[in-house]
Amino acid sequence: MEMQYLIQSNLSAACPALPALRRRPVDRGEDEILLAYITKHGANKWDEVARKSGLRRGGKSCRLRWKNQLHPRLKKDPFTVEEKDYIVQLHKHYGSNGLSLPLMYFPGRTDNAIKNICNSLTKRKQRAAGKNVPPAAPSSPPLLLPPPPPPETCGAMAWRELPSIQHMSSKRTTNNDTFISPSSPLMEDEDVEFWINSLMQDDPVPSMEDLLSEALHQHVDSNASSTGGAELQDADFWNSLIQELIDGPEPLVQFANSDNVAADVHEMIPGEVVASASTAVSLSDQLFPYDDMDYEVMQQNSITNWPAGYDFDDGELQQNFFPLSRQSTMDVDHCAEMPCDRLWGGLDF
DNA sequence: AAGGAGCCCAACCGCCGTCCT
DNA sequence: GAGGACGGCGGTTGGGCTCCT
Numbered sequence: 001m002e003m004q005y006l007i008q009s010n011l012s013a014a015c016p017a018l019p020a021l022r023r024r025p026v027d028r029g030e031d032e033i034l035l036a037y038i039t040k041h042g043a044n045k046w047d048e049v050a051r052k053s054g055l056r057r058g059g060k061s062c063r064l065r066w067k068n069q070l071h072p073r074l075k076k077d078p079f080t081v082e083e084k085d086y087i088v089q090l091h092k093h094y095g096s097n098g099l100s101l102p103l104m105y106f107p108g109r110t111d112n113a114i115k116n117i118c119n120s121l122t123k124r125k126q127r128a129a130g131k132n133v134p135p136a137a138p139s140s141p142p143l144l145l146p147p148p149p150p151p152e153t154c155g156a157m158a159w160r161e162l163p164s165i166q167h168m169s170s171k172r173t174t175n176n177d178t179f180i181s182p183s184s185p186l187m188e189d190e191d192v193e194f195w196i197n198s199l200m201q202d203d204p205v206p207s208m209e210d211l212l213s214e215a216l217h218q219h220v221d222s223n224a225s226s227t228g229g230a231e232l233q234d235a236d237f238w239n240s241l242i243q244e245l246i247d248g249p250e251p252l253v254q255f256a257n258s259d260n261v262a263a264d265v266h267e268m269i270p271g272e273v274v275a276s277a278s279t280a281v282s283l284s285d286q287l288f289p290y291d292d293m294d295y296e297v298m299q300q301n302s303i304t305n306w307p308a309g310y311d312f313d314d315g316e317l318q319q320n321f322f323p324l325s326r327q328s329t330m331d332v333d334h335c336a337e338m339p340c341d342r343l344w345g346g347l348d349f
Numbered sequence: 350a351a352g353g354a355g356c357c358c359a360a361c362c363g364c365c366g367t368c369c370t
Numbered sequence: 371g372a373g374g375a376c377g378g379c380g381g382t383t384g385g386g387c388t389c390c391t
């Protein structure tokens with residue numbers, strides 16, 4: 001069987017015209033090999049992972065398998081009706097070119113899964129409307145601010161990053177006020193300066209509630225004249241979210257929008273820690289490398305979000321909890337009930 | 350029971366941007 | 371600056387499942 005796989009794989013690479021041999025499902029053994037390798041060496045350098053793990057796969061294939069199926073923070077349960085509805089709304093706003101953008105609203109979901117939902121709904125719609133209906137163009141220009149997330153699927157990480165979103169959006173007025181995704185690489189020197197200046201002042205960054213209030217008013221003001229009633233419901237949601245954040249504990253870690261910015265700030269201001277979301281996730285993986293037992297325990301408990309933050313103390317990494325939202329607070333309680341003496345850190349992503 | 354249609358979703362492809370040497 | 375490696379993203383494909391006839 002292994003020889004057959006080897007032959008098929010090589011044939012597929014050499015001769016893409018062999019459709020029957022091109023697609024090969026990943027079996028459990030391959031998953032175990034990949035997990036074991038990543039646990040030991042980390043999830044980067046995917047070509048190296050593919051070569052050294054012994055898997056007869058390409059680097060991209062390994063990466064996709066990890067990202068879409070094996071990553072411990074993936075949410076595996078089916079999309080809810082509310083999530084699907086919200087994907088449709090986002091798709092209308094951003095169009096087909098923004099399929100990855102909704103990711104920030106759906107922590108633990110993959111771009112592939114969201115894309116499949118989009119495709120499925122689009123096809124269904126086309127069938128219902130008759131054949132050969134061209135895909136709908138974006139119904140409105142990109143939003144300056146993200147629309148409110150559905151209550152049960154709110155990705156707290158997205159809102160936690162609002163300060164820099166707000167900052168960048170307000171500066172990029174020449175860019176048609178295009179909304180900048182938190183994961184966007186569009187980070188310029190002035191953005192780094194903003195972060196550094198913010199950190200060096202006593203109370204430099206506006207409070208979360210101030211930012212959300214400002215965002216709410218901008219959002220409502222800019223839409224009130226054209227839409228009407230729906231925006232009032234949005235306002236109610238935002239108000240409740242703001243109140244929730246006001247009532248909740250403060251985070252212990254500052255976040256930047258990219259690893260590069262985080263590194264720059266950390267280098268220029270010794271002792272100050274600015275972690276990007278991906279860095280925090282990476283740190284959590286390093287601090288709490290899982291083994292098979294932990295992984296099974298987590299699967300048994302359906303743990304999908306692990307709200308924990310990290311900070312430096314005297315040059316050493318320390319673990320701290322910071323509930324990101326009411327949803328995450330529930331997860332903390334859930335984690336506490338785990339029949340396991342280790343907790344996973346990390347962030348919604 | 351059998352076969353086809355519809356659907357879901359994992360896997361793959363090609364292009365492109367970023368980073369590193 | 372050039373070129374290769376790498377990874378992200380949008381689009382596509384194929385396998386398998388369910389439902390209906």
